[in-house]
Amino acid sequence: MAHQVPEDGTLLPLMEEFYTIQGEGYNTGKAAYFIRLGGCDVGCHWCDVKESWDAELHALTHADLIVANAAMHPAKAVVITGGEPLIYNLDYLTAKLHDAGIRTFIETSGAYPISGEWDWICLSPKKFKAPTQSVADVANELKVIVFNKSDFAFAEHHAKLVGPGCKLYLQPEWSKHLEMTPLIVDYVKANPQWEISLQTHKYLNIP
C-alpha cells in the first residue's frame, strides 16, 4: 500500500532521528538534532543512506511529535535530511520548529521545489536529477560531491546557478576519499573561492 502523505505536511515518513554533531559543510562541529525523512528517487549510485530510498518502509509520523523530540535536546538546531526531504511540504514542520525556538537547517539535492522556512540551506546537486532553480536561488551553501575528476566541471557549472553569497564546498565521495581528497586539496589551493568539506562524523565514528 502506498503511503498517502497529506499535502499539508503534518505527517512525514520518519526514518530516524538522532542527536549528533553536524559533520559536513559550513556548520561542521555544531551539535544538532537530525531528522531523516524516507523517500528519494534521485538514485545516486554512491549514496551512503540507500535504506532511506523507499518511503514506504518509514512510518508516517506527526510533525508535532518530531518537534517535541527535537525540543528535548540542548542544541536548538535541527538538520532535516533524508532521503530527499523536499519531496514533502516542509512548511508545517519548519514553522513549528521556529515556534519552538529551534533553528532549521536542510540537506537537499534540490531535485524538488523549495518549501519550508530555513535558517541554512545546503544544496548538494546531483547529475542524476538536476536541482530546481527555486533551491539554487536560496541556497546558503553549495556542496558538490567529488566522485571523479569530471565533478570539478560539474561543480563550476552549479556555482554559476547559485546566488553571490553562497558558500562553495567540495566534499570527497566516501568510498573514493583517499583518491579524491588530494585532488580537492590541489583544486582549492588553485581556486580559493572553494573550500573542502569532509564527512568528519565518519572519521569521528559518530552518527
Ligand SMILES: C[S@@+](CC[C@H](N)C(=O)[O-])C[C@H]1O[C@@H](n2cnc3c(N)ncnc32)[C@H](O)[C@@H]1O
Ligand atoms: C544522504 S544525503 C540526504 C539529503 C539529500 N538527498 C542530498 O543528497 O543532499 C546527505 C548528504 O550526504 C551526501 N552524501 C551522500 N552519500 C555520500 C557519499 N558516499 N560520500 C560523500 N557524501 C555523500 C549528499 O550529497 C548530501 O550532501
Ligand SMILES: Nc1nc2[nH]cc(C(=O)O)c2c(=O)[nH]1
Ligand atoms: N553527523 C552527521 N552529519 C551529517 N551531515 C549531513 C548528514 C546527512 O546524512 O544528511 C549527516 C549525518 O548523517 N551525520
Ligand code: SF4
Ligand atoms: S539525492 Fe541524497 S538521499 Fe537521494 S540518492 Fe542522492 S545522496 Fe542519496
Ligand SMILES: [Mg+2]
Ligand atoms: Mg549522512
